[in-house]
Amino acid sequence: MPSHDVLVIGAGLAGQRAALAAAEQGVSVGIVSKVHPVRSHSNAAQGGINAALNPDDTWESHAFDTVKGSDYLGDQDAIEIMAKEAPEEILHMEHLGVTFHRNAEGKLGTRAFGGASAARTYYVADITGQAIMHVLYEQLMKYSEQITRYEEWFSSSLAIDENGECCGVVTRNVADGSMELFQAKSVILATGGSGQIWKPTTNALICTGDGIAMAYRVGAKLMDMEMIQYHPTTLAGKGFLITEGARGEGALLLNKNGERFMEKYAPNKMELASRDVVSRAEQTEINEGRGFPDGTVALDITVVPKKRIHEALREIVLVGRDFAGVDITREPIHIKPGNHYTMGGVKTDVEGRTDIPGLYAAGEVACVSVHGGNRLGANSLLDTLIFGKHSGRDAAARALRTDWAKPSGKVLEDEQAMVDDINGREKGSGRRVSEIKLELGQTMDSKVAVFRDEAGITEALETVRRLKEEAKTAYIDDHGQVFNQDLMGAIELGYMLDCAECSCVAALERKESRGAQYRTDYPERNDEEWLKHIDLERTDEGPEISYSEVTITQWQPEARTY
């Protein structure tokens, strides 16, 4: 039985940062990932990472922009920590070898980003997430004696000891199908978001809400699950992302009449308003007949000088060429709002601690909450690094003062029984897993998207609950041990359905419009009744709702205009 003081599940930016931070404390660390670490979805983050590092900028300004961006649902103590520690973290990444863009003086240079009152986004062309993640992986290779990597191990459930504390995880070696209980004194979830519940989505196929569901199943609270970001610039149908950096570099949004419609919705910030604001504006244009026949509006990048496009937006040139057949240096590209980010997740404090002792969460799987109702562009990479670091340190400190514990139940046997059950289903006994995923994705994208109402969300929730029943008999074709992606897909479907149910329940519960949650039946923000988080806890009857306070330190809610 492999055992580590600290076990990190997921090896994107948050997981790798957590592993490095824990190892610095001198504990033994294992990092488990269902894909090779560099395949993690952090690499899709294009635009950059925010920090008030420029002497003219202040962390207070960054924090306020984030609070306002969150539509006042973000917890301000956590936001303050993130904004204060951001400059040091950027410098740390630079020192490790990230090839950040330089200005003419050879110092770190910035670009403008949405919802920000200063140009404070540091970047590597438009491959910032990839560039940082590959550098962190370099460090994992460097510190291979302190950090054991389990690459392509699929985690399926958390182990809890008799005191209700987390003491490990059951995981499956994808290469040969062997199941193991990994023992740990602290477990950090860094498994990312749940974007695959929606179709289309900018998220990778691996973003199936694994950690959110695993934590929920052992009794950890989830928070802000209704807050799902639709990114303003994604390719119709395929859901591919066009970075906000394009608008940061000056690209314009135009409707079919060639009008720069953001003038109506955000006269000051225009294209660089918060993402929820821009996505709603686009969807309004499309719904009111001013979009193109393919249900899109246009993003005109041709206004950015060519030299600058090649230097700073090269990935977008490739995305346009390879996936839309458009040369973005010569013509506008059609885009629409598309599912992008899970603001909610496993409820944690600022050290990444969940309600379950010994269980931590960091990055998109977690809800600290720094993003509240709407995440600002280039704050997600920052969130992963800052709270990855905090989680890693605190998890290591806990490990140093904790004894080894054993799971209270027979987790490994239970898990094997679950696998045997899936394997034992006859072909034709139920629906195919892929069919259920498709119905789920289409339902969520039509009912729990940019604009929502009670009837739609209710319909989605009913569908999700029916699909949960159908999933119990869904069959797979592959009954082997080696690289059985079919089996993992069936387990992931379970994660997705749990997350989807929670998102529907929370969206139905919040009877107001705030951030990404826009209820056409409750179109106003209602601070009196709803300036609070919705927390969800698992019961056999479904998620049980409770509320928690939003932490306000120095910024009282105000009307939000851009």
Place this chain on the structure above:
Amino acid sequence: MADYTIKVRRYQPESGKPAYWEEFGVELDPSLSVLDGLLQAKDRDDGSLAVRCSCRAAICGSCGMKINGQSGLGCQTQIGEAQELADKKAAAVGGAAEGNVITIEPMGNMPVIKDLVTDMESTHWTKIRRVTPWLLPYGEPPEREYIVEPESMVDITQSMACIQCGACVSSCLSMEVDPLFIGPAALAKAYRFVGDPRDAETTERLTDLAHDPHGIYDCTHCFSCVDACPKGVAPMDQIMRLRRKAGENGIEDPNSGHSHEMAFVKIIEKKGTLDESLLLQESFAPGVLGKLLPTKRAIKEMIGSLPTAVRGIKTGKMRSLPKLIPGVHHKLPGNAQDEVKAIYKHAEEHNEEFNLYIKGEEGDEEAAVEERLEPAAAPGGEEASNG
């Protein structure tokens, strides 16, 4: 929507059977990808079809595979284009001009685990770790950021754009012959540090890579990796940069790689075409051009090469024996040699990098070509390009 037939090379390790081909009919828009086709087959027909994939947008690097024999990413290859290529290839050898199957195989130069899933750990990642793939900075970091030339960061960003998909490794012809070759991906990774002004071990890294018999001089300059790379990293270009830097840094050359390159350059400058009688000698140790004054080392090395030469003659690889006799080599007619020299002069005056982050790529040919040629600036340049 259109119908396609994809023919997948399958291997199911638990079946006890050898690899086999299986065809799947798929129906999708031509602008969708080969990966979309595979996923449709997997979703509809056979969930046991194994293929690594995640982002679908050519950024995670999971879905390296060979499509119609060409290494690349499944998600980045449109199925309509793959069909056209399959048809073109079939027609070229007298087959039907349309309706051919699209063949899909696992990547080359790696063991196969199952279907399209290869063992990258034992090959690709082992080679990556070979090049000490982390920054080795000078002592303690500065209080703020390292101050470096902006261009230097743009320069190595081309290597940083590598997504470790393995397509270049799959396509590498040198690695087929020498599995120990460090290879295009790992050497591109090495350049990311060699070109990084924050790294303190430039000379040590270059020495290591130049002295390794499977290092930078093992590349045969075949361009396969450049073709295969989905991200424009152009690994071969990075290898050439490593070679140039090794030369500039005066790295000792036990593999005669640098002197071999220099021999090419010098002989062409002097004779216009390759005088093979001089190439070997000059490669082993530069003597005096045009005159047979081989150094002791060159003589020793050439004697050591005799068995290879004999094998070459026996197998017909070396056919023009007279060309190996010194002094027989012909000269270029008229003043053609002056034109060759003009090309050299032009190249020396335009000593700049072809970095996609600076230049753009195909979409931008006109601008790039203009900058490359600037004919008026180099006297004789125009003539040279006509000649």
